Amino acid sequence: xxxxxxxxxxxxxxxxxxxxxxxxxxxxxxxxxxxxxxxxxxxxxxxxxxxxxxxxxxxxxxxxxxxxxxxxxxxxxxxxxxxxxxxxxxxxxxxxxxxxxxxxxxxxxxxxxxxxxxxxxxxxxxxxxxxxxxxxxxxxxxxxxxxxxxxxxxxxxxxxxxxxxxxxxxxxxxxxxxxxxxxxxxxxxxxxxxxxxxxxxxxxxxxxxxxxxxxxxxxxxxxxxxxxxxxxxxxxxxxxxxxxxxxxxxxxxxxxxxxxxxxxxxxxxxxxxxxxxxxxxxxxxxxxxxxxxxxxxxxxxxxxxxxxxxxxxxxxxxxxxxxxxxxxxxxxxxxxxxxxxxxxxxxxxxxxxxxxxxxxxxxxxxxxxxxxxxxxxxxxxxxxxxxxxxxxxxxxxxxxxxxxxxxxxxxxxxxxxxxxxxxxxxxxxxxxxxxxxxxxxxxxxxxxxxxxxxxxxxxxxxxxxxxxxxxxxxxxxxxxxxxxxxxxxxxxxxxxxxxxxxxxxxxxxxxxxxxxxxxxxxxxxxxxxxxxxxxxxxxxxxxxxxxxxxxxxxxxxxxxxxxxxxxxxxxxxxxxxxxxxxxxxxxxxxxxxxxxxxxxxxxxxxxxxxxxxxxxxxxxxxxxxxxxxxxxxxxxxxxxxxxxxxxxxxxxxxxxxxxxxxxxxxxxxxxxxxxxxxxxxxxxxxxxxxxxxxxxxxxxxxxxxxxxxxxxxxxxxxxxxxxxxxxxxxxxxxxxxxxxxxxxxxxxxxxxxxx
Amino acid sequence: xxxxxxxxxxxxxxxxxxxxxxxxxxxxxxxxxxxxxxxxxxxxxxxxxxxxxxxxxxxxxxxxxxxxxxxxxxxxxxxxxxxxxxxxxxxxxxxxxxxxxxxxxxxxxxxxxxxxxxxxxxxxxxxxxxxxxxxxxxxxxxxxxxxxxxxxxxxxxxxxxxxxxxxxxxxxxxxxxxxxxxxxxxxxxxxxxxxxxxxxxxxx
Numbered sequence: 010x011x012x013x014x015x016x017x018x019x020x021x022x023x024x025x026x027x028x029x030x031x032x033x034x035x036x037x038x039x040x041x042x043x044x045x046x047x048x049x050x051x052x053x054x055x056x057x058x059x060x061x062x063x064x065x066x067x068x069x070x071x072x073x074x075x076x077x078x079x080x081x082x083x084x085x086x087x088x089x090x091x092x093x094x095x096x097x098x099x100x101x102x103x104x105x106x107x108x109x110x111x112x113x114x115x116x117x118x119x120x121x122x123x124x125x126x127x128x129x130x131x132x133x134x135x136x137x138x139x140x141x142x143x144x145x146x147x148x149x150x151x152x153x154x155x156x157x158x159x160x161x162x163x164x165x166x167x168x169x170x171x172x173x174x175x176x177x178x179x180x181x182x183x184x185x186x187x188x189x190x191x192x193x194x195x196x197x198x199x200x201x202x203x204x205x206x207x208x209x210x211x212x213x214x215x216x217x218x219x220x221x222x223x224x225x226x227x228x229x230x231x232x233x234x235x236x237x238x239x240x241x242x243x244x245x246x247x248x249x250x251x252x253x254x255x256x257x258x259x260x261x262x263x264x265x266x267x268x269x270x271x272x273x274x275x276x277x278x279x280x281x282x283x284x285x286x287x288x289x290x291x292x293x294x295x296x297x298x299x300x301x302x303x304x305x306x307x308x309x310x311x312x313x314x315x316x317x318x319x320x321x322x323x324x325x326x327x328x329x330x331x332x333x334x335x336x337x338x339x340x341x342x343x344x345x346x347x348x349x350x351x352x353x354x355x356x357x358x359x360x361x362x363x364x365x366x367x368x369x370x371x372x373x374x375x376x377x378x379x380x381x382x383x384x385x386x387x388x389x390x391x392x393x394x395x396x397x398x399x400x401x402x403x404x405x406x407x408x409x410x411x412x413x414x415x416x417x418x419x420x421x422x423x424x425x426x427x428x429x430x431x432x433x434x435x436x437x438x439x440x441x442x443x444x445x446x447x448x449x450x451x452x453x454x455x456x457x458x459x460x461x462x463x464x465x466x467x468x469x470x471x472x473x474x475x476x477x478x479x480x481x482x483x484x485x486x487x488x489x490x491x492x493x494x495x496x497x498x499x500x501x502x503x504x505x506x507x508x509x510x511x512x513x514x515x516x517x518x519x520x521x522x523x524x525x526x527x528x529x530x531x532x533x534x535x536x537x538x539x540x541x542x543x544x545x546x547x548x549x550x551x552x553x554x555x556x557x558x559x560x561x562x563x564x565x566x567x568x569x570x571x572x573x574x575x576x577x578x579x580x581x582x583x584x585x586x587x588x589x590x591x592x593x594x595x596x597x598x599x600x601x602x603x604x605x606x607x608x609x610x611x612x613x614x615x616x617x618x619x620x621x622x623x624x625x626x627x628x629x630x631x632x633x634x635x636x637x638x639x640x641x642x643x644x645x646x647x648x649x650x651x652x653x654x655x656x657x658x659x660x661x662x663x664x665x666x667x668x669x670x671x672x673x674x675x676x677x678x679x680x681x682x683x684x685x686x687x688x689x690x691x692x693x694x695x696x697x698x699x700x701x702x703x704x705x706x707x708x709x710x711x712x713x714x715x716x717x718x719x720x721x722x723x724x725x726x727x728x729x730x731x732x733x734x735x736x737x738x739x740x741x742x743x744x745x746x747x748x749x750x751x752x753x754x755x756x757x758x759x760x761x762x763x764x
Numbered sequence: 765x766x767x768x769x770x771x772x773x774x775x776x777x778x779x780x781x782x783x784x785x786x787x788x789x790x791x792x793x794x795x796x797x798x799x800x801x802x803x804x805x806x807x808x809x810x811x812x813x814x815x816x817x818x819x820x821x822x823x824x825x826x827x828x829x830x831x832x833x834x835x836x837x838x839x840x841x842x843x844x845x846x847x848x849x850x851x852x853x854x855x856x857x858x859x860x861x862x863x864x865x866x867x868x869x870x871x872x873x874x875x876x877x878x879x880x881x882x883x884x885x886x887x888x889x890x891x892x893x894x895x896x897x898x899x900x901x902x903x904x905x906x907x908x909x910x911x912x913x914x915x916x917x918x919x920x921x922x923x924x925x926x927x928x929x930x931x932x933x934x935x936x937x938x939x940x941x942x943x944x945x946x947x948x949x950x951x952x953x954x955x956x957x958x959x960x961x962x963x964x965x966x967x968x
Contacts, residue, residue, distance in 0.1 A: 108907075216876055217875060217877075218860075221860075221864055222860060222864070248887040248888065
């Protein structure tokens with residue numbers, strides 16, 4: 010630790026920390042305009058200057074490292090006038106349209122202009138015509154831009170899209186799409202979030218409400234298993250409407266957390282009901298009395314899962330949840346090899362890694378948060394990223410250092426080969442050593458198409474890395490040989506000191522897997538909760554009894570990061586909730602959140618009341634949200650099965666994969682995302698193999714669910730695998746969620762797209 | 765002006781003090797005062813004055829519903845929404861400051877991004893049933909778009925009538941006839957506003 014003095018106060022700093030970081034952690038204020046905690050110092054605003062005893066001139070506190078015994082002054086008349094001048098320069102020709110600007114009230118430029126008392130202007134410049142640009146979700150008003158470069162850096166260093174850049178030209182400088190005419194990116198909207206002025210704006214939100222009118226409801230994103238922190242911002246629905254609130258936008262604490270486009274733009278998936286439908290409720294109770302099975306998805310809270318588990322204990326229902334069931338089996342198998350009840354990886358360890366292997370997931374669309382952490386690792390630590398998948402992902406090429414293509418279905422073999430490459434010599438258990446020694450490398454290499462040189466390249470590439478992370482995706486979790494794959498993945502944790510992160514397929518797959526005692530198959534009369542069934546409880550508004558959507562509920566989620574995080578009610582729900590049904594059936598609790606402290610301790614949960622779960626952000630601690638699950642000891646079984654014969658997939662293959670911004674029926678309900686057309690994207694090669702042409706309307710049958718798609722050729726794709734989305738299938742989406750993602754389905758042409 | 769002077773509220777007002785006798789203390793004196801006041805016949809003097817004026821038809825009261833007294837421009841009655849004199853567009857830019865400052869929470873508005881890339885106010889309501897006519901909205905309005913009018917009669921049979929925007933917005937024909945009078949009451953620009961403005965330099 011280093012001790013320095015800032016404004017006469019002794020402040021402790023870690024080695025390598027900057028003066029600004031040390032000051033902020035100690036709660037001391039240094040004004041900044043362009044500083045963003047999660048990216049490298051941008052140093053474009055020069056507002057963070059400080060005086061250091063013994064040094065000439067001003068020093069940029071965002072870049073200068075804190076040194077032992079340093080004496081820093083953050084304020085003096087000279088500094089004040091320097092900063093005031095900077096603000097005056099920012100204000101030159103800045104349009105005086107605060108009255109209509111979306112940022113007004115939450116604007117850094119407004120705040121700092123007032124803070125430094127800019128009441129006169131001595132500077133001037135001749136202005137010229139500045140453009141107003143609008144892309145699908147994002148708009149850019151050049152005249153409002155102060156060129157702090159936060160958006161460019163966050164896009165490059167955190168998101169990884171690298172879609173925007175600065176067009177340098179003195180006073181003509183502006184932000185522009187990089188390399189393209191129009192903005193082509195994953196539409197995460199993080200540039201909107203970090204913009205200190207109203208230059209980058211959400212086109213949907215623009216001019217709809219003001220920052221100060223909106224009430225912020227801190228919650229957790231309900232779309233994928235990353236469970237990112239977000240604020241639902243709500244206001245009354247319309248001036249003449251009744252007093253019901255409506256969500257106007259979603260924001261995030263962008264200094265510390267990141268949000269993807271689905272979270273930011275897909276927020277109004279609520280299920281609005283007029284009131285309590287007593288007749289439907291009675292029918293629901295009847296259905297529960299005669300039901301044998303409750304089938305549900307993982308898009309529920311931990312508390313609801315707990316209620317279902319209690320109902321099972323009382324009435325002996327079969328609880329069926331296919332994707333969580335697969336994940337549970339994967340984790341159980343994993344635990345028998347790793348010796349711990351949970352995996353060791355986390356998003357933080359991922360961002361901190363200097364070597365990353367991604368296996369069996371199209372991570373860009375499967376889990377944007379994981380992708381952002383990979384990007385951060387790549388940009389901060391120059392991490393080597395090995396991306397192993399049957400399909401190359403064009404948009405990941407900014408961070409991927411090596412792409413390893415393997416044949417569909419051979420994940421088991423690939424992981425075994427990888428284990429042999431990475432772990433040989435590190436394993437001290439005879440049985441496993443023997444297993445790796447006896448691997449039939451020739452066969453595995455031939456079948457999986459992963460050559461020895463490629464593995465050797467992976468090995469050399471990662472040889473110098475000290476903190477390696479392995480991301481295991483849904484292809485492995487829903488693989489027919491998932492248990493064996495899990496045990497192979499656990500070898501990396503146990504012997505390689507590698508942090509392994511299996512990406513949970515849905516919002517609360519981990520929570521459900523831990524809380525519910527799941528059965529394999531449905532039997533008899535089935536109640537479906539957001540899935541098809543004989544009686545359907547649905548938060549999508551298409552069932553027999555309406556349930557609240559996840560933005561209308563309070564409760565907790567268990568994220569893939571092994572954290573239990575709280576979410577709050579953004580919009581009221583007037584109907585019945587699952588707890589009402591449980592109460593009527595004799596499983597009693599006043600509120601759903603009463604179950605939060607009753608979550609099973611033997612699985613690693615803590616007995617914390619819902620209201621006591623922390624949710625805040627601070628300069629010293631960053632994001633403090635929820636608590637981490639405890640990893641418990643688990644019995645170890647070191648025997649490994651032989652590698653099964655690797656399957657062969659020939660001809661055109663469909664890969665279940667939703668496009669960016671879509672995560673299933675929930676996002677598809679959101680007003681900004683509902684327009685998306687389900688398109689089957691394939692390469693030219695796929696079109697030839699499947700005898701399709703661009704623009705054809707096709708009918709495919711995957712796992713018994715029929716769907717119609719428009720086929721389009723995506724020139725960035727290669728091979729005979731096409732991306733088949735399932736977000737538009739409503740309740741039926743769940744029927745496919747646990748299948749192996751690749752399938753060879755019959756594709757039938759039914760017409761043309763425009764028919 | 766010094767603070768002392770500022771606090772002296774008797775400036776420029778020539779008050780004269782009316783000599784008032786000490787009130788009686790003794791019971792006898794009190795009794796005498798009552799008798800004196802009762803039988804002095806002042807009551808009849810007053811009645812006579814009323815009768816005399818009635819006969820002369822020299823009436824000084826205002827016949828209220830038919831006649832109304834002129835009121836000060838600073839009077840704060842039912843609001844008006846003004847239009848721009850030339851274009852006839854609404855002055856309101858939808859900044860939301862009135863909504864924010866309203867302490868009775870009775871102003872609401874809806875805005876949107878319109879076809880001309882401007883912020884358009886699609887709905888604007890003031891719940892006059894809740895409004896306390898404090899005048900903050902008019903004072904805060906940067907565009908002099910919302911002002912206080914002088915229509916103080918706002919009884920109605922329905923609460924819904926208290927919120928209509930069309931009632932307070934200057935009608936277009938009214939504007940064309942030049943009947944929208946510039947407001948110089950609460951929140952209006954001060955007479956010497958021009959002198960007080962510092963101009964932004966333009967070096968070119």
